[in-house]
Amino acid sequence: MKEVMEKIVAIDGVLSCYLVDREGEIVGFAGKSKLDKSLASALIASMSKELTTQMDIQDNFSITILAAGKNLFIVTQRNFILAVFTSPNVDTGKVRFELRKSIKEISEKL
Amino acid sequence: MNEEGLQPDVNSLDVLISLADLYVENGLFDEAKDLLKTAIKESGEVAKPYLSLSKIYISQGEEREAAEILRRALEIEPENVEIKQLLGSLKIEKEEKVKIKEKAKEETKEKKPVKMKSSDSLSGILNNLLKIKGIMGALVVDDIGALIEAHMELPMEQESTGAIISSIYDRICFSASDLELGTVSKVLFELPGGNIVVLGSKSLRFIILTNRNVLLGELESVLIDAFDRTIALLGVE
Numbered sequence: 001m002k003e004v005m006e007k008i009v010a011i012d013g014v015l016s017c018y019l020v021d022r023e024g025e026i027v028g029f030a031g032k033s034k035l036d037k038s039l040a041s042a043l044i045a046s047m048s049k050e051l052t053t054q055m056d057i058q059d060n061f062s063i064t065i066l067a068a069g070k071n072l073f074i075v076t077q078r079n080f081i082l083a084v085f086t087s088p089n090v091d092t093g094k095v096r097f098e099l100r101k102s103i104k105e106i107s108e109k110l
Numbered sequence: 111m112n113e114e115g116l117q118p119d120v121n122s123l124d125v126l127i128s129l130a131d132l133y134v135e136n137g138l139f140d141e142a143k144d145l146l147k148t149a150i151k152e153s154g155e156v157a158k159p160y161l162s163l164s165k166i167y168i169s170q171g172e173e174r175e176a177a178e179i180l181r182r183a184l185e186i187e188p189e190n191v192e193i194k195q196l197l198g199s200l201k202i203e204k205e206e207k208v209k210i211k212e213k214a215k216e217e218t219k220e221k222k223p224v225k226m227k228s229s230d231s232l233s234g235i236l237n238n239l240l241k242i243k244g245i246m247g248a249l250v251v252d253d254i255g256a257l258i259e260a261h262m263e264l265p266m267e268q269e270s271t272g273a274i275i276s277s278i279y280d281r282i283c284f285s286a287s288d289l290e291l292g293t294v295s296k297v298l299f300e301l302p303g304g305n306i307v308v309l310g311s312k313s314l315r316f317i318i319l320t321n322r323n324v325l326l327g328e329l330e331s332v333l334i335d336a337f338d339r340t341i342a343l344l345g346v347e
Contacts, residue, residue: 035289039288040289043285043288043289046281046285047281047285050281050282051278051299051301054274055274055278057301057302060302061299061300061301061302062298062299062300063282063297063298063299063300064296064297064300065282065286065291065294065296066295066297066298067292067293067295068291068292068293068295069290069291069292069293070290070291070292071291072286072289072291085289093327
């Protein structure tokens with residue numbers, strides 16, 4: 001699993017990668033971050049939960065947040081959430097492509 | 111309660127609000143209002159008593175007073191979803207928004223800004239988006255989730271759809287701030303049934319619903335252009 005996440009952070013512009021369970025507990029981390037990892041994983045899970053509660057969608061969805069300082073890509077599967085922080089000028093298509101691939105690999109390993 | 115009043119003592123505030131609730135349950139509305147007004151006066155920058163007071167006004171059909179109180183509460187807690195939703199649900203607030211929208215349109219007509227196309231109207235902008243293959247709906251809501259305009263091909267309730275998406279967007283922006291992402295410019299939700307793109311400004315949420323097969327990269331510039339024209343048309347930030 002660590003290898004899969006390391007592959008994601010190797011992409012130009014990717015800052016960090018979080019693997020989080022649906023309750024917001026951190027499962028894995030790769031990259032560099034000044035943020036408190038527990039807080040970040042809890043916030044990532046809460047964003048995902050916003051959709052599950054308000055729209056009644058349980059899994060297989062993603063949220064892409066483009067912001068001035070950083071971008072955040074969140075992919076939610078049945079048992080886990082994969083989240084990637086990037087710099088704003090990252091190639092979003094490349095990140096999304098790598099995330100889709102990684103999600104499959106992580107699902108199989110879990 | 112300590113000598114300096116209610117502000118440092120959150121429990122006292124809770125007691126006053128609970129007491130006000132008790133008054134309301136027993137039909138003593140004026141007493142409850144007085145109690146909450148005192149709580150507001152003494153507690154200062156806390157939204158809770160404003161919220162309770164606004165609910166009493168709403169229950170008595172006094173929407174104008176409720177709106178005034180809720181606007182003050184929103185100044186204290188700009189991210190409070192309950193306040194936003196309550197304010198957005200008020201008939202008087204919706205009428206006010208329509209007036210502002212009409213005034214903005216009038217002013218825009220008078221100024222004739224060079225960036226505007228002659229065919230521009232909010233309805234026209236959204237209609238043009240719906241002509242693009244894959245776009246199933248376009249909604250514009252204000253910062254409290256109240257619907258300004260919507261064009262949808264989907265059988266969905268427009269007002270609540272706009273309010274729910276706006277509320278999710280606001281909560282995401284709130285968390286994004288804690289994650290130090292900076293100002294959010296766009297949020298994309300890729301869901302099993304389709305995509306939702308939200309472009310946000312200080313005063314507007316521009317929401318586009320698409321099917322799963324649409325090429326989002328191709329839409330990017332079209333959506334940004336439509337969003338910019340909407341902001342210019344309504345004369346808001």
